[in-house]
Amino acid sequence: MKKWIPFFLLPFILAGCYTKNKVDTRPNILFILSDDHAYQAISAYGYPIGKLAPTPNIDRLADEGMIFNRMFVANSLCGPSRASIITGKFSHKNGFKRNGDRFDPDQPTFPKMLQAAGYETAVVGKWHLASLPQGFNYWCVLPGQGHYYNPDFIRQNGDTVRMQGYVTDIITDLALDWLKKRKNSKQPFLLMYQHKAPHREWLPPEKYLDLYHKTKFPLPGNLFDDHKGMGTAAREAEMLISENMGLSNDNKIDPEIVTETGHTPFLKWYPRAYRANLGRMTPDQRAQWDKVYQPINEAFRNHPPSGDSLTKWKYQRYMEDYLACIRSVDDNVGRILDYLKETGLDKNTMVIYTSDQGFYLGEHGWFDKRFMYEESFRTPLLIRYSKMIKPGSKNNDLVQNIDFAPTFLELAGLKIPEDIQGISMIPILEGKHPENRRHALYYHYYEFPGIHMAKRHYGIRTERYKLIHFYNDIDEWELYDLEKDPSEMHNVINDPEYAEIRSQLNHQLDSLIRKYQDPLEKTVVR
Ligand code: SGN
Ligand code: CA
Numbered sequence: 001m002k003k004w005i006p007f008f009l010l011p012f013i014l015a016g017c018y019t020k021n022k023v024d025t026r027p028n029i030l031f032i033l034s035d036d037h038a039y040q041a042i043s044a045y046g047y048p049i050g051k052l053a054p055t056p057n058i059d060r061l062a063d064e065g066m067i068f069n070r071m072f073v074a075n076s077l078c079g080p081s082r083a084s085i086i087t088g089k090f091s092h093k094n095g096f097k098r099n100g101d102r103f104d105p106d107q108p109t110f111p112k113m114l115q116a117a118g119y120e121t122a123v124v125g126k127w128h129l130a131s132l133p134q135g136f137n138y139w140c141v142l143p144g145q146g147h148y149y150n151p152d153f154i155r156q157n158g159d160t161v162r163m164q165g166y167v168t169d170i171i172t173d174l175a176l177d178w179l180k181k182r183k184n185s186k187q188p189f190l191l192m193y194q195h196k197a198p199h200r201e202w203l204p205p206e207k208y209l210d211l212y213h214k215t216k217f218p219l220p221g222n223l224f225d226d227h228k229g230m231g232t233a234a235r236e237a238e239m240l241i242s243e244n245m246g247l248s249n250d251n252k253i254d255p256e257i258v259t260e261t262g263h264t265p266f267l268k269w270y271p272r273a274y275r276a277n278l279g280r281m282t283p284d285q286r287a288q289w290d291k292v293y294q295p296i297n298e299a300f301r302n303h304p305p306s307g308d309s310l311t312k313w314k315y316q317r318y319m320e321d322y323l324a325c326i327r328s329v330d331d332n333v334g335r336i337l338d339y340l341k342e343t344g345l346d347k348n349t350m351v352i353y354t355s356d357q358g359f360y361l362g363e364h365g366w367f368d369k370r371f372m373y374e375e376s377f378r379t380p381l382l383i384r385y386s387k388m389i390k391p392g393s394k395n396n397d398l399v400q401n402i403d404f405a406p407t408f409l410e411l412a413g414l415k416i417p418e419d420i421q422g423i424s425m426i427p428i429l430e431g432k433h434p435e436n437r438r439h440a441l442y443y444h445y446y447e448f449p450g451i452h453m454a455k456r457h458y459g460i461r462t463e464r465y466k467l468i469h470f471y472n473d474i475d476e477w478e479l480y481d482l483e484k485d486p487s488e489m490h491n492v493i494n495d496p497e498y499a500e501i502r503s504q505l506n507h508q509l510d511s512l513i514r515k516y517q518d519p520l521e522k523t524v525v526r
Helices: 007-021 048-052 056-064 078-087 110-116 167-181 232-236 255-260 269-279 283-302 307-343 401-411 496-516
Strands: 028-034 066-068 120-125 138-141 152-155 160-162 189-194 349-355 381-384 393-395 440-445 457-462 465-470 476-481
Touching: 028 307, 028 401, 048 307, 056 066, 056 307, 056 349, 056 381, 078 110, 078 401, 110 120, 110 189, 110 401, 120 167, 167 189, 167 307, 232 476, 255 269, 255 283, 307 349, 349 401, 440 496, 457 496, 465 496, 476 496
Parallel strands: 028 189, 028 349, 066 393, 120 138, 120 189
Antiparallel strands: 066 381, 138 152, 152 160, 349 381, 440 457, 457 465, 465 476
């Protein structure tokens, strides 16, 4: 039977064909997410480490765009942070509170909304949300944390395949291949280019294994902090370089030498992890590894450091490997930025560089993250988009990772759904100082008990102060005056001089809890 198209529908059908053939000039979005990249380790931020281990390609985004000095996360942990980024919501709203939870992939996310509105979307690299990606035309992701050497990837057809090479290079190859394949596409794109590096256990690529072995990294002033000025949560956390960092898995000393020199692995699985990491290497990769690490092992065996010298030695080893991983991220970011330039895509692409949280590089004696203290709560953010952002801009507004979703939706000309909790950064990017900007940040961390034993807490950070409540197996409040005490060494919660401030902050915190509708399940013990 012949089907007749009703006459009144014809204009709509013709308009549909027309828009299909027309180039959609809305901006592209290249979202670069690294894992555990501390702002202290990006040279554009100007910290001493950045001078010794520069990141020239990431810095290009600061020179040509905007660098944010006050970018924070909603929950300083990988999975939760990624869930907040794609939903624009706090963990209690998107349901992903701890690593190990499963992200409900049926809920709305900004990639889904962009895809539905005509964007071509892709994600490559670390995903870490347990469920598989939705809302992407193309994806290829690492299972869980992924591996540095010869990593496995889950492909869209459901296969898991092992790819030979170094994870940061491979993720970049996948991103570039996708960009090249869609070269003649008329649609704008969203590419989420997400690195595993520089996540623990910091395995650098072959060519950078000894890159920083001759560099002496300055010790943070509070490397030997006893946390007496802080609180129980800081004292009981298991993230000390001195005690909880593994000589084998983290510092790359053979487990037999660890035992021989009178040390014990802090956790039973550390030697296993060391062997598993090395066990993935090809004979050639392994030979290059041994060439660099055997002399370090020998030196350790012959003159094993102890006490504070051991802590300093571990810190130095940690920085060498961590920063060498970052060097490779930076090189690969350079490859992508060069491609954008060569093809002219740079003009119509917003490029974002950020990390899933901050990281301790020895501050308070720690590695890892989780806490609402500055180094883990704050994360790097650099954005370049020449049509909107004045080159060389520096921003001090309080922004948070729940702000990405509304920013990208607004950029694409879409309506921001009412239930998104973030605020679009577009006015800030345009150089405005908008009235509705954030004056206080809310934070909530849940993963306790668990690895590193950082207790549950929530709190508020204003321009100057931070009030934190640690709960569940304790009930303790901490207050820091960030202007007088930027390193957060002195909890002034019981100082009568701060009584008035404390009650004001309490009040403000209550209103944030109400505003964001956090049910605060204080009684949950897992
Ligand atoms: C692993 C790490 C931990 C880290 C968590 C979470 N150990 O368990 O040190 O805190 O991931 O990191 S490792 O030796 O196995 O790497 S997150 O970035 O995924 O949240
Ligand atoms: Ca992380």
